[in-house]
Amino acid sequence: MKATLKRHVIAESNDVVECDGYQYFPAVAVRMEWLEKAPKTESDRACPHGVQFYDVVIEGTRHERAAWSYEAPGAAMQRIARRVGFWNDVEV
Numbered sequence: 428m429k430a431t432l433k434r435h436v437i438a439e440s441n442d443v444v445e446c447d448g449y450q451y452f453p454a455v456a457v458r459m460e461w462l463e464k465a466p467k468t469e470s471d472r473a474c475p476h477g478v479q480f481y482d483v484v485i486e487g488t489r490h491e492r493a494a495w496s497y498e499a500p501g502a503a504m505q506r507i508a509r510r511v512g513f514w515n516d517v518e519v
Contacts, residue, residue, distance in 0.1 A: 430513045435485050437461060437517060444506050450519045451510035461485055465492050476500045483517065490516045
């Protein structure tokens with residue numbers, strides 16, 4: 428499975444986990460050099476799983492909060508620990 432943004436492959440792996448309708452890629456399969464931590468909002472800080480959103484920046488174009496991961500997933504979310512999800516402009 429691939430996560431792409433305007434013909435650029437951001438992530439690719441056969442080890443993808445679905446959770447709540449989103450596909451999560453292992454962090455090692457993600458082009459992390461294209462992801463920049465986004466400032467946390469109040470609702471981000473309230474997330475019990477420690478969500479961190481990332482802007483995807485490719486060729487100077489910023490796609491705000493298009494990726495995320497959970498820094499402290501609870502027991503029910505352990506299957507997506509150390510994984511990255513995508514949405515908005517990113518096609519999975």
